[in-house]
Amino acid sequence: MALDPASKARFNLSKTAVLLLDPTTVGLEILAQILKGFGARQVYRCSTVEEAKAKVLEHQIDLMVIDTIAESGEGYDFVRWLRKAVPEPNRHAPVLLTAAHTRASDVASARDCGSHFIVTKPLAPIVVLERIIWIAREGRAFLLSDGYIGPDRRFVRAEVPKDHPRRRFDDVPLKTETPPPEPESGDAGQTSFLDRPLKAAS
Amino acid sequence: MSVTITYPKMKLAAQLREAGGQTVADSLAAADTNLEALRPTCLDELRSAVAAAAAAFQRLPDAFDAEALKELYGIAARAVGIGVVSGAPGADVALVSLCDLLDRLANSGRRDREAIGVHVQTLQLLAWQGDVLDAAATQRLLDGLRKVSARYAEPAAAAAG
Numbered sequence: 001m002a003l004d005p006a007s008k009a010r011f012n013l014s015k016t017a018v019l020l021l022d023p024t025t026v027g028l029e030i031l032a033q034i035l036k037g038f039g040a041r042q043v044y045r046c047s048t049v050e051e052a053k054a055k056v057l058e059h060q061i062d063l064m065v066i067d068t069i070a071e072s073g074e075g076y077d078f079v080r081w082l083r084k085a086v087p088e089p090n091r092h093a094p095v096l097l098t099a100a101h102t103r104a105s106d107v108a109s110a111r112d113c114g115s116h117f118i119v120t121k122p123l124a125p126i127v128v129l130e131r132i133i134w135i136a137r138e139g140r141a142f143l144l145s146d147g148y149i150g151p152d153r154r155f156v157r158a159e160v161p162k163d164h165p166r167r168r169f170d171d172v173p174l175k176t177e178t179p180p181p182e183p184e185s186g187d188a189g190q191t192s193f194l195d196r197p198l199k200a201a202s
Numbered sequence: 203m204s205v206t207i208t209y210p211k212m213k214l215a216a217q218l219r220e221a222g223g224q225t226v227a228d229s230l231a232a233a234d235t236n237l238e239a240l241r242p243t244c245l246d247e248l249r250s251a252v253a254a255a256a257a258a259f260q261r262l263p264d265a266f267d268a269e270a271l272k273e274l275y276g277i278a279a280r281a282v283g284i285g286v287v288s289g290a291p292g293a294d295v296a297l298v299s300l301c302d303l304l305d306r307l308a309n310s311g312r313r314d315r316e317a318i319g320v321h322v323q324t325l326q327l328l329a330w331q332g333d334v335l336d337a338a339a340t341q342r343l344l345d346g347l348r349k350v351s352a353r354y355a356e357p358a359a360a361a362a363g
Contacts, residue, residue: 004226005227006226008227009225010222010223011223011224012220012221012222013218014220014222015220016218023280026284027280030237030240030284030287033240037229037235038224039223039224062213062217071275071276071279089210092210092212094214100279100282100301101298101305103305105309121282122283122284125233132214133218135214136212136214136215143206145205145206
């Protein structure tokens with residue numbers, strides 16, 4: 001079920017520190033106004049990767065909305081840097097990538113840089129909100145390997161027979177540091193809103 | 203290859219569930235209102251970007267020039283997303299089509315001044331006179347652009363002409 005635009009379900013972004021990276025002033029303003037409409041109050045606006053890196057090292061960030069910066073691909077590099085070089089908790093911060101366009105040569109970067117989701121521009125507020133809620137609800141595992149650092153990208157975890165010859169090693173998590181997060185308590189309506197399945201709109 | 207799996211606690215999930223906040227409906231309405239206030243600014247920005255694209259197009263050399271294509275690509279890519287806020291959503295479609303075309307031309311080492319030119323001219327039309335075009339006319343223009351950029355989608359198809 002896609003997010004109902006008339007829904008009276010509540011969510012709270014008022015205490016969420018949001019980092020925005022977009023190379024254009026107007027792009028930043030569009031993002032900021034969408035987040036402001038959602039109730040976000042603590043928004044760090046960055047127009048360069050250098051500014052964004054400085055903010056990440058200085059503040060705890062709860063959500064990042066990062067433009068890929070199509071002509072240079074610096075947005076992908078930023079997310080790779082975040083996943084590899086930044087201490088916790090920002091290292092694991094949710095990242096929503098926004099893309100004006102994805103060059104053919106950047107398709108692999110878009111998939112492998114370590115973001116939680118990629119949204120294509122132009123941005124529709126309902127799509128941005130759906131993705132934020134999706135990211136928060138999924139509570140994805142993080143994978144750390146030689147070739148990839150980032151959230152588990154599998155959307156379907158189908159049951160695999162025990163005697164299947166090609167079971168994934170992590171079908172039974174062996175090296176977990178902490179168990180998967182349990183839903184936080186809130187009022188019943190909010191919890192059910194955030195925990196029920198959500199199908200993203202196209 | 204070693205792989206470690208962790209389950210980091212996501213603060214965002216807890217924050218979203220905190221008491222208070224606002225409804226989805228109110229949030230989307232507020233976001234739309236905020237974006238509506240940006241419309242004049244975005245229209246100015248869109249027109250500036252299209253003017254810059256037209257100037258870059260005029261500067262394109264006769265021979266294939268990767269840097270010149272890259273400059274035009276950057277102008278177009280940075281403008282994607284402004285159109286819908288400025289009331290000219292077709293401009294975003296045209297900009298993405300132009301980005302597709304420029305990326306494909308750059309990757310194939312080909313030049314097609316006419317294909318780029320028709321994108322720039324359509325953008326000028328949409329940015330300055332988009333409000334006088336009906337939806338069907340706009341759609342026909344955009345379908346035409348997509349066909350132009352699609353000609354270079356596959357190297358084999360492009361080589362075939």
